Amino acid sequence: MTVDIMAIIPEIVLACSGFLVLMLSVFIGKGFDRAAAPLSAAGLAASAAAIFIFNSGSPDSFFSMSFIVDGYSVFFRLFTIITAVIIVGLSWYYVRGSMVMKRNTGEFYFLILMVTTGTMLISAAGDLIMLFISLELVSIPTYILAGFAKTNERSNEASLKYFLLGVLASAIMVYGFSLIYGATGNISLNGVSEAIAGGNMLAGNYMLLAGTIMALMGFGFKIAAAPFHFWAPDTYEGAPTIVTTLITTIAKLAAFAGLTRFLYAGISGFKGSIWIILFIVVLSLLSMILGNLMALPQKNFKRLMAYSSIAHVGYILIAFAAATTSAQWAVLIYLMAYILTNLGAFAVAMLVERGRSSGEISAFAGIGHSNPFISICMIIFLISMVGLPPFAGFLGNLFLFKTGIENNFTWLVMIAVLASVISLYYYANVVRHMYFIKYEGDGCGYKLKTPAVYIAIISFCAAATILMVIIPFIFVDISQGAVIAGM
């Protein structure tokens, strides 16, 4: 057992630092608030160090197959930690500046660390129970975080909507898991996979099929794929922007980590099942079309990003329909690009929101002239989201579309590229406000305040967005090393 414990030391370290932050803030009170963010960051760093220290280098499973350490989980754990560090860095300024959120600083960082722990566990989940519990460990703190601006009605609405629909989705998912268990007699993903392969069960076992589809519906909710996306726009808009950032990055990372693990490690050979693939294709198609079309009339930046993230999920699902090893690493590349650009774009949006007291796209007016550096970075993020070179989003799109065409989904890729042309319009609309439209508000809010942490994070994300295209081979190598074996 000693060996087993070693494997989850990174998660233990992180959970402990989360509790430490919570306890210290309870006992010390206000005086501790300033130290909460640095302490959380230290906890994340210690957790990352633990991953390296306790990584034997070869894939292994622990706790009777429920916890798996392989290239895939190491990649996701590290990437989650990087994302979480950035979010903690962004929170530092954001939480202090919000009267409502400032009162519960300790709890805020505690919840963020819990979400991070959950995401790390998902990527390493080896059985259905582990998968479900760790997904809930991500979801429940996120529901709370969405309503963290307690006195703000929109935030309450966001939280409630997210919670109610989220619980429904979880219920459907866990029911699906139980059907899979019933059909295969196995809880561990490996066992499920062997049972399916041994009995050739995908061909005609409708209990298994129903279970898988229901589980996919649950995941569809978590990743906000159409038609399970209805919570997304309201939650994105109502939640405090830092929490929206978390939902669109870490929470999405968690859901995709779980989905990939579930499909590739559990439902082996799901490519052979026409129904599963059809289901994924329909989700992909609806997400791309609805996401992009609904984004067009949006006036609120966070609502725009909600629909844009739905569209991105649609593109990513093409690779799940393709269902090959190269599709797996294409998804990882895309996720890296997606998350880095989203973090950067939301960092800029938070500065705009703070400086102009408005979350509308029109609040971006004129920042191209008042704050040239962050505006140039914002262009990089937005154009990367369109998928145009020479930015990371292009690399992601290239590999996604490549796997799509490789596996005879050329028509789906055609729709995706046409949808991305639509997306150019609404992303360019933000750019248009930044550069071509004069700011109508008062003069004192003209030049935005830019704390050094934000500049550092924005520069990091922008640099990474460009580097991914200049030295793509490094990122390709990383993602290829993180593929779940056994396909």
Add this chain to the structure above:
Amino acid sequence: MGFNILTLITFIPIAGAVIVAVMPKRAESSAKYIALITSLVIMGLAVYLWVVFDPSVAGIQFPEKYRWIPDVNIYYHLGVDGISMPMVFLTALLTVLGVLVSWSIHNKPKAFFALILLLEVGMLGVFLSLDFILFYVFWELVLLPMYFLIGMWGSANRLYAAIKFFIYTMLGSVLILVGILMIYFNSGLQTFDMLELANNGLGSNLQNWIFFLLFMGFAIKVPLFPFHTWLPDAHTEAPTAGSVLLAGVLLKMGSYGFIRISIPILPEATRAWAPAIAILAVIGIIYGALACLIQKDLKRLIAFSSVSHMGFVMLGIASLTPTGVNGAVLQMFNHGCITGMLFLLVGMLYDRTHTRMIADMGGFANKIPLLSGILAFTAFASLGLPGLSGFWGEFLVLFGTYNAGTVFSRVMVYIAVAGIVLGAAYLLWMLQRVIFGSYNNKLGQLKRITWIEFVTLAPLVILIVLLGVYPTPLVNVIDSSVTLILGM
């Protein structure tokens, strides 16, 4: 060669752009000097490249090939041949002139010149890259700077024109991306290398589909009728340097794509589609010329004349004969010079008169004789007067198409010749209204030509005359590569 000259040519402008971008705001008036020096260095390298370039070699010269994403066979692969050489030179030259003509820009000069230099990277990269993905990266790289050039420094209707340009051309380019990926998987070679892909095993049915995708992308860029509607808006609203580079270089990227990619990689489909392209090209020639006749706006008139002239390029390509394609490349180069020069002149007239409406002009020959003379000279070059460079391209295109020998191609030539007549009509009528007639006194006193303007125009005047009298050196450079690409 001790150094990678093509990489230097492609990426030195980025260094210039970065220097311009990071220089302090109080030094912004010197941005133009940095931009000029950078573009002159590129010009110098392009001239040097042409000197060391061996016209007798048909294939690629100065190749550079490095692994970029080895797992999927994506390479950083540059090279130059007889078709790209004139385009590289044209790009370098027009960028220098674009910088010169923007000498008096006071609105955010740093951003302006940085964008011009970034644009140059994209344009040069398109003509030099031999890997599909690299080509695509450069192809798209052009869009963003041009969007900002139009959107920030354009005239009244600039926002509409900028987004229309951006979305229209991106629509074309994403289709190219799908086409590229289809070639990658279906050729059986799993490579993005344009040279290797010439020996692919694509079936003719699949070739037709892929050709259609690439065709859409290239045709929008050229632009071939009926995909030209973005062009008049973008050209008219863009600042002078933007119009010069749009008309001079960006349009050529489309026709270059047909020659570099469609013909060698999809030969059967190209043959099958050639008549359709020829018909659209001829419609474009006539339609563009007719549209010119009714334009009230001088800049818009010249924009539509591009539709007409690029029709000749596409007609030459569609002939698939060495003479015709030679003529097409020659016309690409000459149209770049002549139309670039027309846009320069319109910009200079606008600086003086602050109007682009032909009705407001007139009598310029008395007030600004030298500028009017150069305008007349360029108009004559544009209408294809023998002895000036515009003649040879159109002549070879028509000659090559006629010699293709079918009844169809002859009919195309007859109609296209009518286009030349119409071209003479709208250009001469334009001249009559602009430089002759009575002077509109509301315009006040017009400034004589400045020496910077003279320096801007002089190289093009010289080129137009030299290539008009003796085009052989240029044709020699183009010819062997064209023969190789046509597989003859």
